[in-house]
Amino acid sequence: MEEFASFTFIDPDYFEPLGRLPARSVYPDVLAPLLPEDWKLSRFDVWFQAHPERVALQPQGFKIHVSSTAAQAPEVLRRVARECFRAGVTFKFVADPVLLRFLNSKRYARGGSGKFVTLYPPDEATFLSLGEALHQATRELEGPYILSDKRFRDSKVVYYRYGGFVRMTRLKVDGTRSLLIHRPDGAAVLDVRTPYFQLPEWVKDPLPDEPEPEGDDSGLLNGRYQVLEALAFTNSGGIYKAVDQRTGRTVCLKEARPHTETWLGEGRTVDAVTALQWEHDNLQRLQGLPCVPLLIERFQEWEHTFLVTSFEEGEPLAHVRVSEDFILLTRMDDPRHVVRCCVAWRNVALRLLDAVVSIHARGLLVGDISPGNVLLDRTTGALKLIDFEAAQEHGKPSVFSVQWFNPGFRAPARRQVPMLEPFDDFYACGMLLYNLVCPTQNLLELDPKHPVFRMLDAFVDAGLPVQVRSIIQALLDGRVDAARQEAEAWTPSNL
Missing domain, CATH: 1.10.510.10 (Transferase(Phosphotransferase) domain 1)
Structure with a gap:
């Protein structure tokens, strides 16, 4: 049922794609006083697109994504739109707050989650200048980490990846379509969209990696947990089997990514970190019962929160x-x-x-x-x-x-x-x-x-x-x- 959740928004009896959800005027109203006369705003699928007239997109390149929580989305859109209008760069944004909450939720695919606004710079120089402008304009804001992308410098909302701007597809035997981009020799290859940053082999990253700060290089989480395997993944975090190096005990780590949410339907969500804290408190209340896992601790590693319990073999x-x-x-x-x-x-x-x-x-x-x-x-x-x-x-x-x-x-x-x-x-x-x-x-x-x-x-x-x-x-x-x-x-x- 989880994989069908997005198809039941429109009608309880018939499956419909997300793009059929009627969009309210919440986000278009933000743009209305800012939109230049020679720009157009149009709806397609789950997006609104804003673009200058008589300007065509490049087929592919470095695209910029801006993430946002639902609460700060109007302000994020306002700041991003101003920079796009100045640079003359086409952009699209999630059409409705309900859709944004779903895209940020546990139920959404990890490779596409968190992308509130997508920008299409026509060349690398524009990508770099616009990325820097967005970084400065949103410096104090935070949003979900976009797993498929790389952060623009140390921004908490501006990310980028290389991929297709114009939809190019190939029909597969099962009736679905694969997204494509072209190599320099013109050959079509898959536009791979993984839940981690990955560049095509012929593309060089225009922003070199910053030096890693000195710290614990043991690979242990919280200085004590060695991860053995990932048991499950969702957009809000993973579940891992690990060994506690202090005790030798096999444990279970449950991860919560900040600003991702647990979806309750109809636009109602609960922050993943908050839900993990509730689980910690509930387990604390149940300690001593043989029918529940042993609670060990809760800790934060980098920007993520983890709950540690005994690993149950059943x-x-x-x-x-x-x-x-x-x-x-x-x-x-x-x-x-x-x-x-x-x-x-x-x-x-x-x-x-x-x-x-x-x-x-x-x-x-x-x-x-x-x-x-x-x-x-x-x-x-x-x-x-x-x-x-x-x-x-x-x-x-x-x-x-x-x-x-x-x-x-x-x-x-x-x-x-x-x-x-x-x-x-x-x-x-x-x-x-x-x-x-x-x-x-x-x-x-x-x-x-x-x-x-x-x-x-x-x-x-x-x-x-x-x-x-x-x-x-x-x-x-x-x-x-x-x-x-x-x-x-x-x-x-x-x-």
Whole structure:
């Protein structure tokens, strides 16, 4: 569902591209008193473009990107536009504040994130002079780091990369198109857009790297953590497996990039660093519970913030459900396999309820229970919950906690409430247990009127013990004690 988020802005029932989102006049109104008479302003895709009449773009070159938070975007646009008008350089900018928040959010692609304004200098001399003018005009401002670019000197908002100015594409076999640029010999090559700065082999960087300041060259984060591998990346930061050189313990590092945001929909966001601080505070409250990671520390390295916890060896239930010894869909005709699966399923159900009840006893509601953030140790049977940035103090309203969820794992009534209740967590538990049998919960988010048990009933008709259905039903109804009692009394071998 995450990869489809941008296609549901326009209509809840039909996928539409972001470019179809109607743009308000917020940013055009900033330009209206500044726009020269011989310039035009036009909308295309997710952008507005401002350009002088009778001036054509070069096909490729060094382009300048200016990043911005949504709060300071009008001022950034005003300052950048003035310099572009003076230099006669075409530029484009994100069409609407909602679109800018999405481009800065965790859900947006890392290679294209953060680019509020894009400028197209016609040659290297203009690139250098305009870049310097922008640097001086925005010196005290800060915005998201544009991962695909290099900073213009020490600016916090002005960046640059080499790439195409005019859209040149090649059709691929899957119907999508590759972006192209041309080498000096005229051959077309891919315009590679990576989440790190990369120049084509024939292009020289016009701004040499500044000397690195002297400091710790051990490669350790915070002087103690040696990263072993990256486990995941989003626009707001990565998750890393590392070794603590002080203790020898394997740990997990969770990163938050400043000025990137967690998207809640409809233009509502929470700063990634703030969300990481909330997770730190929530974990601190839960320390001592065996079902949550051990909190080690929070620190800042360079401009990024990191949260350090113990590394948990379990597998996400999203992986467990598709393992050969757990999957039911293709093995319903094997009674012994069904029994083994039901034994494992029952154990997960009881451990999950124990974990959630113990967290509730500390005064917190989890808020985001889904297959990706519940880990199972297949050897010991131990179960851990991770990702507590959306946890909410019981009885305390929180728009973030209510709106941050995995599609298909929230109770229908949660769409209209200001804060979570214990029922919301147990409903998610029910859907998680349903997901282990039949992972169709995301479809229920798209069509809330679809009969919830239609797919599960097909499994019951094929021989799945009815106790699975009734335990899930009890949790979706909020009858937690009934669900636990039935799970404890049930012996799955009695098929």
